[in-house]
Amino acid sequence: MLKKLFTPYSIGNCLIPNRLVVTAMVTNYNNSDGTATERYIAYHEAKARGGWGLIITEDYSVNEQAMGYKYIAGLWNDSQIASHKAFTDRIHQYESKVFCQIYHAGRQSHAGVNGGVQPVAPSAIPCPWCRDLPRELTIPEIKKIVQDFGDTALRAQKAGFDGIEIHGGHGYLIAEFMSPYANKRIDEYGGNLLNRLRIVKEIIDDIRTKVGPDFPVIMRFSADEVIPGGRDMSETRIIVQFLEKWGLDGLHISSGVYGNHGIAAPMHIPHAWIVQYAEEVKKLVKIPIITVNRINDPFMADNIIAMDKADFVGMGRGSLADPDLPNKAKEGDFESIRYCIGCLQGCTGALASKGTETSVHCLVNPTLGQEYKIDYSKVPVAKKVFVAGGGPGGMEAARAAALKGHEVHLYESNDQLGGQFRSAAYPPFKGELATFTVWQIRELNKLGVNIHLTTTLTADIVKQEKPDAVIVATGATPIMPRIPGIDSPNVFNAQDVLLGKVATGNNIIVAGGGMVGAETAAHLALQQKKVCVVDMLPEIAGDLDGVSREQLLKLLDEYRVEQITNAKVYEICTQGVLLDKHGIITLHPADTVVIALGSRKNDKLYEELEEFTGKKMVIGDAVLPRQAIEAIFEGFEAGLNI
Known part of the structure; x- marks a missing residue:
């Protein structure tokens, strides 16, 4: 049934054996000096062994102050080349090609991970996540960063990479210059579109001067930043034509910036939700297009390519969940694929909630990041x-x-x-x-x-x-706490309600507004029932990561779920629930009470x-x-x- 997925296709003069791409994802598996560890190498080698056509590494920092995370890779000096040459040599034992993504984090960084200095940006506007006030770059500093990009690309070439991906998306430095959302300059690097693109052209030119005309260079950028005042497709349609003219060999179409849901969409977001951006760009340029975001199924990927919406499909989180996905799909063994479920618990959600020193894990794949030390050999004596x-x-x-x-x-x-x-x-x-x-x-x-x-x-x-x-x-x-009336026949725990083991009425109070309670409330609201969720804390679903919480709260609002915070259930009675809020007891009518107060x-x-x-x-x-x-x-x- 797969029509196009395993046909080769070229980016520049580099022939990629199939259309499946591992997109760049921060893992924090490297040394703090930017050199590659065995953990980092083995993690990528598992994907090459698994049959991915192209592997794009996580962002390699172009200088010591350009890092957004503490343990990402770097090629800002020659001493780092050897460890990354060992990395590419391992990848090249297989058919996969590997591109080095290079970047500068810009304002999406902080002093704790970028050498102890104040972050820099086109303008002095803090990142909504990192929040350190950045310093506005001077023109000489911009020129030096342009050279850093070219020097890093040359080192990547010497390290044996098959190509370069410039990271111009997700709100990092290049994206900041491109966007009126973050760039408020009034010199030659700000204002109109061409000025905002000036640094991009200078970087491409500097890279080309140093790596030559035949080394593949592509760029990842956000077609729509999905944030008020950010770039959208109206400018992207123009930008892609300039990028092709300036000599790029391919475009990787993503979306979003820090502070919105456009970078790594949770399970609440539809599959392949930004493919239309890639499809539109593909009509305007002749160079290959990579699409991405919430695509986790080989049939889905194959359809996108067969319908000519893109030339390659990126499955970042899909490759975390199952590095062997391509080989399994090629063999027709679809049932053994371990699919990404979009939970974000170990990847993007962990990085966002636990900090820039956290290493990435995966809920469905506990071997992730452990590839270098796991021993699967059979025991000599079975127990x-x-x-x-x-x-x-x-x-x-x-x-x-x-x-x-x-x-x-x-x-x-x-x-x-x-x-x-x-x-x-x-x-x-x-x-x-x-x-x-x-x-x-x-x-x-x-x-x-x-x-x-x-x-x-x-x-x-x-x-x-x-x-x-x-x-x-x-x-x-x-937990079924000692609340008066909790033993009443109309009181159930959330798990039994979700599994359909009990029938509820039409007017329901959910006691407990954590993830379980809030999601149970949404489940019941979709059944057209009147639902109220109550919690002692000042916010609902506070134990969820920010992206998933935003989507869940939108759903609760859409289905008119009443949300009462800073209140506790005082008593359950025949008429409903007595709530205690700041010492004031009030009756809230209900015919069913659902308990979601933890376990x-x-x-x-x-x-x-x-x-x-x-x-x-x-x-x-x-x-x-x-x-x-x-x-x-x-x-x-x-x-x-x-």
């Missing part, structure tokens, strides 16, 4: 391993143990696997979560894991069967195994209720290291 709990953490533990050659038995008290990840797929936009559960179950069956449904693992079973190891992944149970760990089995002499481990929410990414990673580590 009998029991896993208690069939949620995502327990299933991952069972899968990893089976990969090592152990005899694995997975016990689940319910009649289906999935744990809380099953109910997590029910709220609006989150249906893709089920794809990971389906993938895990398929892998367990393929590996011959013995699955015992409707069977709770007990200390007695362990004593009778005498396994060598027990992994406790029994998760957490919903507490369920480690009872672990405590009961006190006399068990084999190896025992506890993982995931049974340790402490957290996100699924922690449970999956801990499960993988436990299963791999029995």
